[in-house]
Amino acid sequence: MKKISTLDDLKSAGDKGMKSLFPRGVKIVVGMATSGIASGADKVYEALQSAIKKRKLPFTLTKTGSMGMDFIEPLVEVIEKDKPRVAYGKMTADKVPQLIGQIVKGAIDKIKPIYRVDEEDIIAKREKKHYLTGIVPEYLQDIPTMYEVPFYKKQVKIATRNCGIIDPESIEEYIARGGYLSLHKALTAMSAEGIIEDVIKSGLRGRGGGGFPTGTKWQSCRRAHGDIKYVICNGDEGDPGAYMDRSVMEGDPHSVIEGMIIGAYAVGAQEGYIYVRNEYPLAVANLTKAIADARSSCLLGKNILGTSFNFDIKISKGAGAFVCGESTALMASLEGKAGEPRAKYIHTVEHGLWDRPTNLNNVETWANVPVIISRGGKWFSEIGVPHSTGTKVFSLVGKINNIGLVEVPMGIPLKDIVYDIGGGIPGGKKFKAVQTGGPSGGCIPATMMNLSVDFDALWEAGSMMGSGGMIVMDEKTCMVDLARYFIEFLVSESCGKCTPCREGVRRMNDILHDICAGKGKVGDVEMLEAMAIGIKDGSLCALGGSAPNPVLSTIKYFRAEYDAHIKQKRCPAAVCRALIKYEISAKKCTGCTVCAKKCPSACISGVKKKAHKIDQTKCIKCGICMESCKFNAITVK
Amino acid sequence: MKKAKVEAKTKEIVKKHGRDKTSLIAILQDIQEEYNYLPKEALCAVGEQLEIPISRVYEVATFYNSFSLIPRGRYLVEVCAGTACHVQGAFNLMDRLQRDLEIKRGETTPDNMFTLEEVRCLGCCSLAPVVRIDGNIHPYLTQDGIPKILRNYKTGVTK
Amino acid sequence: MVNFIIDGKKIKAEKGTMVLEAARSNGIDIPTLCAHESVSRSGACRLCVVEAKKGKRAKIVTSCLYPVEEGIIIETNNERVMNVRRLVLQLLLARCPESDVIQDLAKQLGVDPQPRFTPDGDKGKCILCRSCIRVCEEVVGVSAIGFSCRGADKAIGTPFSEDSAVCIGCGACAFICPTGHIEMETTEETRKIWGRTFKMKSCAVCGRYFAPEDQLKYISKKTGVPMKELAVCTNCR
Helix, strand or coil: CCCCCCHHHHHHHHHHHHHHHCCCCEEEEEECCHHHHHCCHHHHHHHHHHHHHHCCCCCEEEEECCCCCHHHCCCEEEEECCCCEEEECCCCHHHHHHHHHHHHHCCCCCCCCCEEECEEEECCCCEEEECCCCCCCHHHCCCCEHHHCHHHHCCCCCCCCCCCCCCCCCHHHHHHCCCCHHHHHHHHHCCHHHHHHHHHHHCCECCCCCCCEHHHHHHHHHHCCCCCCEEEEEECCCCCCCCHHHHHHHHCHHHHHHHHHHHHHHHCCCEEEEEECCCCHHHHHHHHHHHHHHHHCCCCECCHHHCCCCEEEEEEECCCCHHHHCHHHHHHHHCCCCCCCCCCCCCCCCCCHHHCCEEEEEHHHHHHHHHHHHHCHHHHHCCEECCEECEEEEEEEECCCCCEEEEEECCCEHHHHHHHHCCCCHHHCCEEEEEECHHHCEEEEHHHCCCECCHHHHHHCCCCCCCCEEEEEECCCCHHHHHHHHHHHHHHHCCCCCHHHHHHHHHHHHHHHHHHCCCCCCCHHHHHHHHHHHHHHHCCCHHHHHCCHHHHHHHHHHHHHHHHHHCCCCCCCCCCHHHCCEEECCCCCCCCCHHHHHCCCCCEECCCCCCCEECCCCCCCCCHHHHHCCCCCEEEC | CCHHHHHHHHHHHHHHCCCCHHHHHHHHHHHHHHHCCCCHHHHHHHHHHHCCCHHHHHHHHHHCCCCCCCCCCCEEEEEECCHHHHHCCHHHHHHHHHHHHCCCCCCECCCCCEEEEEECCCCCHHHCCCEEECCEEECCCCHHHHHHHHHHHHHCCCC | CEEEEECCEEEEECCCCEHHHHHHCCCCCCCCCCCCCCCCCCCCCCCCEEEEEECCEEEEEECCCCECCCCCEEECCCHHHHHHHHHHHHHHHHHCCCCHHHHHHHHHCCCCCCCCCCCCCCCCCCCCCCHHHHHHHHHHCCCCCEEECCHHHCEEECHHHCCCCCCCCCCHHHHHCCCCCCCEEECCCEEEECCEEEEEEECCCCCCEEEEHHHHHHHHHHHCCCHHHHCCCCCCC
């Protein structure tokens, strides 16, 4: 790889990247992030590869990360000189020959695009780049542009600016979109203090959950005594239902690396670590390649960009412990120990990794840094709302139509995310609540849909921003079961160090299990509330300190459901097995016998073509009968 | 498994990591990768090589979820327990797998074919509920779809 | 010197002193189970929590780990503090129903067992305070015992629950254990601990059995004092 030590070097690398982003011929790009591959993008890629080869077409085929539209993956985009970039969703290997045919013909036949992109904002460079020159070709005129698609309309992409656009393995494409220009600016035109000042001005707060002001943290670390300092990127994204950081690490690894180099320069660190969750092999692979490329381009290592600044990054893989998302536990894990947190009365910016000043930020926080440096703190602070500036990436999942990753300005009303971006609830079901903040967060009920999504408003509502998981629930979700689910998660993830978390959360779990099993007692809810206060106050780290949140917020907003379980021994959402009953409607049952054949406990009996019956004493309530009935004859209550 | 062989392999792995004490977790990950579990002989050898008390090695090996001290089956069956999968009924899949494989969560079938585990969110929430078997994601899985998938792995027709 | 207030009393202490020590040396008692002067602290038991007020913010802190600060106001037994302490004790009573130490402490603080918690039967008297592990590592220097697993399954013991080859039978872990969980049986000639039986050495002068042979061998190896000299008990030396 060519060494990059001057602005001209960066420009020529960027030009090379531009040529591959805006090719002369035809380029086909497949979204190959984990979510894409899981839905079959690898097979689509293979099919494209062999079709191109077979027809001897002069097409280029590349991979990219995730655009965030998980609900229509696998996603394939076609870029042709002077024409809009065109996206095709739900691709399969079978559709590939047809798609190739359409491209060759320059027309749309059976495979309809979902959007086109005429021009694109390059946010880190403050410029627009045009795919389309002249007018939109006739066959694409009916296709909405990406910015008209409801899913994208309200999004603002800063942290995920390059995801799904660049080839994550190409440093040139990253540079073409403004990458490493901020680093150049920081190292050659800014002082460390100036950088910190700009980050403070931006109002950027930690995206990992705590929401601590990033610039202030940097400042404390810079001021801390010690010749050796570290920066850490927390990529141990453990909240169930949250995968924003994975997407950035997979789709745009250089943005994290560039952010870390700038941060290291600002705080005076020489070494950095990226701690990645064990379950993210592709993120590790792409980060490894990116680090190697940055190193051989002289953007990492000794004399970065020809200056006297030295800094290098190592990757460390987690080994499966949710608690390692907590900074002191993560540092213990980096030191090769069990991931137990310690009391933070002495801050990690002063005594962190190996007892040295350490600045830790999460993936999304780091990815924001280069844009802040290039566009200025003031620009960033004008996005979002006061005290919660910029954007936040959320993984919008659960009972929602448009499942995927979204990046929205802070302060957006919750309903805009659920209805406009998310497209509402599938199957005509009633929207019930949104869970944010993972196991440390809480539920926001449907009645509070106008809530501004920012750090403080979520906190006041009894939830928290967390790392960005947003799980949508409908009327078929039992809130008591959900609280039990999170508490059970925390029981198995508690490190076991301190009494309130290890013992207290386990006892809360016992009580919640009792309630779900119909063995709840009057007074249990009050008991849970009282325990919650003690556990929150008494726990050593944030895992225990926030563990009761899912219980407290569900009690706060869905107390009636708890009472139904405890007093009437009824689960209103029909989820808790001990309290539900599957029944066959004699009127609707056609006697097709499918359910009887599928029932694993052989508890459905009846004569062919006559209504069947469920033996309640033998029923294990797996629900397979209801899943398999084509006549909606089976109900659960 | 021969003790000497395990020890030699472990030595090689430790050497690759520069005999660095702080690389303990990475070393254990490599050993697990090699044997599909952490053999006791290997853990003892790691302790000796790195000059870390065996009690500390054991502490780390049992603390983290991804390590197993007992041999795992040929195929690791992981039911995603992410929130999105949970609200889509992943618990029913776990129950069905427990019944069909006749083992409990965390156990391995007597023929050493399958080990059944729960995994904390695979981040494929748009495909919920999912089960990962031998690294392959099985999306939108239903209880009904399980027998055929297991049969395919048993007979070698994967994916 | 740092000036601050504990329970309404004006107190001065050296910078770096922990709130627990500052309180105790001024006659204010704070209950603890896991803080022991011979080993480093972990803040695991959470009995020693107090409320620390700085300006408008009041938070619960661990007094054994919280260094005193200028102008801070500490309350050691207000309702908020007692609420945590009560919960911790109730949880420990349910974990270790056989422990008289915990029962006595609960009685002292007027805490009754919580009937909603089903008592455990498998945890013995261990509260996982880690004093034993720390004494074995920091004072004795052999690290024969450690933790296994995490969360509710966390336990103290020898690796693989097998006889430890490095244990010297010194019994420091049993001595330091605040609840008497670690069983040690010493007869004249033998000592049994962690499943291993150690041979005791008798004093070359008085003939009294005074220490496990392995322990003397370990001391000899570490200090260079010949075994011959160590063969005499401290009384006869």
